[in-house]
Amino acid sequence: RHNYWASKGVVSPPALPFIGHMKYFVIGQRWISLNKFYRELRNHKFYGLYEFFNPVLVITDPKLLKHILVKDFEHFVDRRRFGDQEGSIMTEMLGNKSGEEWKDLRAVMTPTFSSGKMRSMFHLICEKADNLVSFSLKNAVNNRPVDMKDMFGRFTMDTIASCAFGIECNSLSDSKPVFADKAGQFFNFHGLKALKMTFMIVLPKLYNFLGFKVDDPQIEFFANLSKKNIELREKGERRGDFLDLLLEAKASENDIRPGKKVFGEQTLVAQSVLFLVAGYDTTASALAFSVYNIARHPQYQHQLRQELQELVKEHGSINYQGIMEAKYLDAVLMETLRLYPPATVGERMCTKQYKIPGTDLILNPGNLIQFPMWSIHHDPQYWPEPKEFKPDRFLPQNRGSIISFTHMPFGMGPRNCIAMRFALMEAKVALAQLILATELKLAPGHEKLEFEDSPFLMRPKGGVMLLLTPLKKE
Ligand code: HEM
Incomplete structure (x- = not known):
């Protein structure tokens, strides 16, 4: 039954009996295993793989990706659905x-992430970034190495708790708040839990048939917390955060999608939990990778600090406009996300029959498409010296030479990361405050960056250990 691709004339690497190419899903770092195929089949615009007997088409050609993700999006609206259990x-x-359900909800939620709305949340993030700097420096006394992945995890946790749940989590302290503890349990994707999640994603029908629950106990904890805070907001409390904005979205659903009931009983609660699930670890890893790069390259660290000091001189402090104007800060983050995209593989599902342009290959509804972001980000034909950290690639004067659809850390097209603006603002504020306050160096013995084995997210293994030296305020 591994003949599907051969019968369509699509090249496919040898598959193992029964499991197909699943080995690469379960063992090791999936992006490295997938890159082996990417390199071997570099002359092909796409190739076929199998998850057990389920065919997956991996698209590697940027022009074709533009069709699938943007121009012909109507044929590829969905991702694979998992966790589909009533209630x-x-x-x-x-x-x-x-x-249609996705289109309606996305349309109603999109205004929540406008630049105006982001500006209104800026002060909440700045508060958390100040705590990040103080707590990191407190941990760095006596030249003690500090695990910056841990620090950023606490920062993104506090930010999401504040912005999406309306609570003060205070994980940037020596205590271990319940919220942080539950999130820690939820994000522990190792051993049996990783296997269970892979099972849920790859064989969702069997997973449900065997009676496994899709909502972890931690998800239920977060959902209950969110429900309580929504009740308070409905009584009139306001903080200018996502909860307020989602309530506004709910109130205006009829203006944006006339005659449709987009928000059901659990919709709002579910989005708060989703913001935690999608935004906590991705942003913390992106930040940890960024400081690793900056600490490893003192010349770039110096250049970045100079840019930020000039912005502070001009605007009086780190404000929203300054953060948005900081070109070098943006370049550092973009180059980090090229080298280490937290989400390494993207996915779409064919929803309407589609003929791949320039070929006779017909895709049918239900066919899965994947785009190997990590491999494309490391391809020397698009990125000279792909392993090198070179933020200048993303400076305005050089951006023109970047080929479209070769840099996609937030995905692409109408179904890209809805919170990209928020994530970038959050990461930029944290980096800016940290760079202005401390000199960062790699801790001895921690010069090499390693990665956790994972089918899902790219995360630094053993954290990112740095030495922090406080800088005198000018
Ligand atoms: C550096 C941080 C982040 C990265 C690298 C990232 C990356 C991604 C990627 C690659 C996707 C899939 C896009 C596609 O299929 O084209 C995605 C989707 C999504 N992300 Fe993010 N993300 C980040 C932070 C966040 C944050 C902070 C939130 C919430 C506050 C968030 C919420 C979402 C949601 C809700 C989706 C699903 C959108 C949909 O299906 O319509 N992400 N993200």
Whole structure:
């Protein structure tokens, strides 16, 4: 039954009996295993793989990706659906919705992430970034190495708790708040849990048939917390955060999608939980990778600090406009996300029959498409010296030579990361405050960056250990 691709004339690497190419899903770092195929089949615009007997088409050609992700998006609206269990929080999350339901919810939620709305949340993030700097420096006394992945995890946790749940989590302290503890348990994707999640994603029907629950106990904890805070907001409390904005979205659903009931009983709660699930670890890893790069390259660290000091001189402090104007800060983050995209593989599902342009290959509804972002980001034909950290590639004067659809850390097209603006603002504020306050150096013995084995997210293994030296305020 591994003849599907051969019968369509699509090249496919040898598959193992029964499991197909699943070995690469379960063992090691999936992006490295997938890169082996990418390199071997570099003359092909796409190739076929199998998850057990389920065919997956891997698209590597940027021009073709532009068709699939943008021009012909109507044929590829969905991702694979998992966690689809009646009454579950997971089912109600935007990332898991399909077809018209997804379109309606995305349309109603999109204004929540406008630049105006981001500006209104800026002060909440600045507060958390100040705590990040103080707590990191407190941990760095006596030249003690500090695990910056841990620090950024606490920062993104506090930010999301504040912005999406309306609570003060205070994980940037020596205590271990319940919220942080539950999130820690939820994000522990190792051993049996990783296997269970892979099972849920790859064989969702069997998973449900065997009676496994899709909502972890931690998800239920977050959902209950969110429900309580929504009740308070409905009584009139306001903080200018996502909860307020989602309530506004709910109130205006009829203006944006006339005659449609987009928000059900659990929709709002589910999006708060989704923001935690999608935004906590991705942003913390992106930040940890960024400081690793900056610490490793003192010349770039110096250049970045100079840019930020000039912005402070001009604007009086780190404000929204300054952060948005900081070109070098943006370049550092973009180059980090090229080298280490937290989400390494993207996915779409064919929803309407589609003929791949320039070929006779017909895709049918239900066929899965994947785009190997990590491999494309490391391809020397698009990125000379792909392993090198060179932020200048992303400076305005050099951006023109970047080929479209070869840099996609937030995905692409109408189904890209809805929170990209928020994530970038959050990461930029944290980096800016840190660079202005401390000199960063790699801790001796921690010069090499390693990665956790993972089928899902790219995360630094053993953290990112740095030495922090406080800088005198000018
Ligand atoms: C550096 C941080 C982040 C990275 C690298 C990242 C990356 C991604 C990627 C690659 C996707 C899939 C896009 C596609 O299929 O084309 C995605 C989707 C999504 N992300 Fe993010 N993300 C980040 C932070 C966040 C944050 C902070 C939130 C929430 C506050 C968030 C919420 C979402 C949601 C809701 C979706 C699903 C969108 C949909 O299906 O319509 N992400 N993200």
